[in-house]
Amino acid sequence: AQTVTQSQPEMSVQEAETVTLSCTYDTSENNYYLFWYKQPPSRQMILVIRQEAYKQQNATENRFSVNFQKAAKSFSLKISDSQLGDTAMYFCAFMKLPNQGGKLIFGQGTELSVKP
Amino acid sequence: DAGVTQSPTHLIKTRGQHVTLRCSPISGHKSVSWYQQVLGQGPQFIFQYYEKEERGRGNFPDRFSARQFPNYSSELNVNALLLGDSALYLCASSLDGSSYNEQFFGPGTRLTVL
Numbered sequence: 587a588q589t590v591t592q593s594q595p596e597m598s599v600q601e602a603e604t605v606t607l608s609c610t611y612d613t614s615e616n617n618y619y620l621f622w623y624k625q626p627p628s629r630q631m632i633l634v635i636r637q638e639a640y641k642q643q644n645a646t647e648n649r650f651s652v653n654f655q656k657a658a659k660s661f662s663l664k665i666s667d668s669q670l671g672d673t674a675m676y677f678c679a680f681m682k683l684p685n686q687g688g689k690l691i692f693g694q695g696t697e698l699s700v701k702p
Numbered sequence: 703d704a705g706v707t708q709s710p711t712h713l714i715k716t717r718g719q720h721v722t723l724r725c726s727p728i729s730g731h732k733s734v735s736w737y738q739q740v741l742g743q744g745p746q747f748i749f750q751y752y753e754k755e756e757r758g759r760g761n762f763p764d765r766f767s768a769r770q771f772p773n774y775s776s777e778l779n780v781n782a783l784l785l786g787d788s789a790l791y792l793c794a795s796s797l798d799g800s801s802y803n804e805q806f807f808g809p810g811t812r813l814t815v816l
Binding site: 590623628629630631632633636677679684688689690691692693694695 | 705733735737742743744745746747750752757758760790792794796799800804805806807808809810
C-alpha cells in the first residue's frame with residue numbers, strides 16, 4: 587500500500603520570501619504521478635503542480651517548483667516570492683500508474699500562512 | 703464555464719439517518735470521484751465512476767454507495783450515519799478518469815452528524 591507523509595503540520599513565511607514544503611511517500615511502484623494541491627479557506631481544492639515519476643526534470647509552474655528525489659522518495663514544493671493569496675492548506679498526493687480508478691492518495695496536509 | 707458543483711453546501715443529520723449528496727461534473731467530463739475529508743486530515747478516496755460504472759472503490763463500509771446518471775452527474779449515499787461520518791465530502795470530475803487527465807474538485811458538502 588502507498589502512503590504519503592507531510593511532516594510539517596504548519597508553516598509560515600513572510601510575503602515575498604521563499605518557503606519549502608516537505609513530502610515523503612512510500613511505494614513499491616515504479617510508475618506514478620505526484621501532485622501538490624492547494625486548498626484555500628474557501629475549500630476548493632486546486633492543482634498546483636504535477637510530476638511524472640519517469641521524468642527526471644523537476645516540474646515548475648511560475649513561482650512553484652518541486653524537488654523530486656525518486657530514490658529518496660521525496661517530493662518537496664518550493665514557493666518563491668510568496669504572496670498573501672498563497673495562504674492555504676497544501677496537500678501532497680500520489681497516484682500509481684496505470685490507474686483507471688482515478689485514486690489519489692493524499693498526505694495529511696501543511697497549513698501555510700503568508701504574513702504581510 | 704461552470705466548475706464542479708455540489709449540493710447541498712452544508713447538511714446536519716442525526717445518527718442513524720440517511721444522506722444523499724449530489725455532484726455535477728464539468729461539462730464534457732464523464733468521470734466523477736468522491737473523497738471524504740475529515741477535519742485536519744487529507745481527503746480519502748471513496749469511489750470513482752466512469753460512464754455510469756464503478757471503476758474504483760476505497761476502504762469504506764457498505765453503508766457508502768454511489769451512482770452516476772446518464773448526464774454524468776453523481777450521487778453519494780450514506781446509510782445509518784455515524785458520528786465519524788462528519789466530514790467534508792469532495793467530488794472531483796475528469797474527462798475520462800484516467801491518470802493522464804486532471805481531476806477538478808468541487809467546493810464540497812460539509813456533513814455534520816449529531
